[in-house]
Amino acid sequence: MQISELAHRAGVTTKAVRYYESLGLIRPERLPNGYRDYGEQDVRLTQEIRALSSLGIPVERTRPFLDCLAAGRRHADDCPASLAGYRDAINELTRRIEGLTARRAALIGHLREAAHRNSRVSPANEGEDFMTDYESLPADLPVPEDDGAAAHLPGTKAPHLEFPGTGGATIRLDALGAGRTVMYIYPLTGRPGTDLPDGWDSIPGARGCTPEACGFRDHYQDLLTAGVAGVFGLSSQDTDYQREVVERLHLPFQMLSDPTWSLADALNLPTFEASGLTLYKRLTLIIRDGAIEHVFYPIFPPSEHADQVLTWLQDNPL
Secondary structure, X not given: OOHHHHHHHHOOOHHHHHHXXXXXXXXXXXXXXXXXXXXXXXXXXXXXXXXHHHOOOOHHHXXXXXXXXXXXXXXXXXXXXXXXXXXXXXXXXXXXXXXXXXHHHHHHHHHHHHHOOOOOOOOOOOOOOOOOOOOOOOOOOOOOOOOOOOOOOOOOEOOOOEEEEOOOOEEXXXXXXXXXXXXXXXXXXXXXXXXXXXXXXXXXOOOOHHHHHHHHHHOHHHHHHOOEEEEEEEEOOOHHHHHHXXXXXXXXXXXXXXXXXXXXXXXXXXXXXXXXXXXXXXXXEEEEOOEEEEEEOOOXXXXXXXXXXXXXXXXXXX
């Protein structure tokens, strides 16, 4: 058979076949005209090389396995030399894992130092799990459903409420000024060394406040370019808690505190209970000229929400 057929049957490229041949791993017959003629054994060998490579065994180290097949064994790892090849590959992986583990530990140390350099919260104790990963989301989070709890909000005037901000002043919702303001409302931002409420990941829409904040941070200039006059985050956590989040995540906008849920009372916003805490359900208000122009609810995934807001702004220019 020709090289193209061999490559197709073995699931590799013709370039890979030529490389295997250059290493002497496969040796096709030659026709009288000098052309290569690959046989079924070449297909088997090529498939074996591909399978071993997928396990992380370099092509150059597959020869003992191929020699085992050439010796008439049913399986490429029926020979002692093949078992030694497995052991060598495992030892190499072990060395790489140890090296990566050491690098990970060093990075965690740098992260601990950087995250708390300007923070009011002390670094986690040596025995604590500092690397609770709040900046990424598990793949199996439950998706929140639209229960209609925010359907009444578009067109509602911003209430006459003031909230303490992390910048030191109070922010009045009905005095935000002309143009659009993005206010994302969220349950609770986790922070290193602090446990989240029990069952947090099983509550639809609860997990993801840190990725959401980071998304608005990373797209902050894009949002301003899209016509936004300001961005605020709001939760029921106190101002000191919010200030630590702003400092640790390097947020370029203020976070507002509403520990008495006054905004929930004024606008009938949805909340939920977790570990004895009353927390806001995640939603985002676009406030324009003193009224709620648009509402995002429910929000999922939170890590992509800033992109969703930016897309809506670009699709609905002022």
